[in-house]
Amino acid sequence: MANLKDIKRRIGSVKNTQQITKAMKLVAAAKLRRTQESVMASRPYSAKVAEVMESVAATARENSHPLLRRKKDPENILVIVMSGDKGLCGPFNTNVLKAASKVIADNQGKGVSLLITGKNGINYFQRRNATILKAILDYGKKLGYDLAGEIATAVTGEFLSGRVDKVYMVYNRFRNVVVQIPTTISLLPVALAKRDEHAAPPVDYEYEPSEAEILNEIFKRYIESQIFQSLLESAASENGARMTAMDAATKNAKDMIEKLTLQYNRARQAAITTEIIEVVTGADAIK
16 A cells, blocks of 8 residues: 555645646636637628529639639639647647648649648658648637638649649637647638529629639639637637636546545554554553
8 A cells, every 4th residue: 555655645646736727727718708708709701701602603704714714623722720829728739730640631643732830740640641732820819810820821833823623621619618629621612502403593693893803802802711710719629629628627637636635544544443453452461
């Protein structure tokens, strides 16, 4: 049986860990509240931009704008991976990295490059010698529409230059504190809506000043809004996953403290009993 000093030291160590996990849970809860509000507030805007884009693109031709052009067999793929800068957030990073790895495996034999946000994703793919086009660290500190615009400019430039034929985006979609859904979407080329033969014909728009300028602005807003929404979803998912993980860790620490305290009391009781027996035995020997 472990001696009393060792058990007491372990209890103190677990209590210190419990204080840390409890503090991390409270910090994650505060951050989650802000990011969750941002996610819910931005979803209607993102959905409306997508709706406008689909409405306009319904009448567009594939050759009417460079962002609509698609290759039959794309050879160069760009994957945007949204991971976290820190760990201790349950399966958050593991899920998004698995989803990104699946996209890479599905495009084996093609040229695959990555644009990664978050230290975990960067380290993971660097160890696997992946081609990283752009890496963004500490994105949580500069999370905003400017960052989405920076990423949108980078991927759009790669696509328009012909260096990239298709762009995917992989992130965790926030459902609630417990559930975050790994999601993969095709970002570029912009998808043309499938036309239903029985549906009413799409509205034929007249463009002013020109179709190209209008499509440029709509597609720019659409890509930026999709990336911005995904950044918010990822941030909320990370905070929710960390809050859940730290809550579980705090409860586990409490259970461990109770078990160690019981073990300590039993060891102390055994030590006292042994001392009493030794005193009684010594007294009998003297008699």
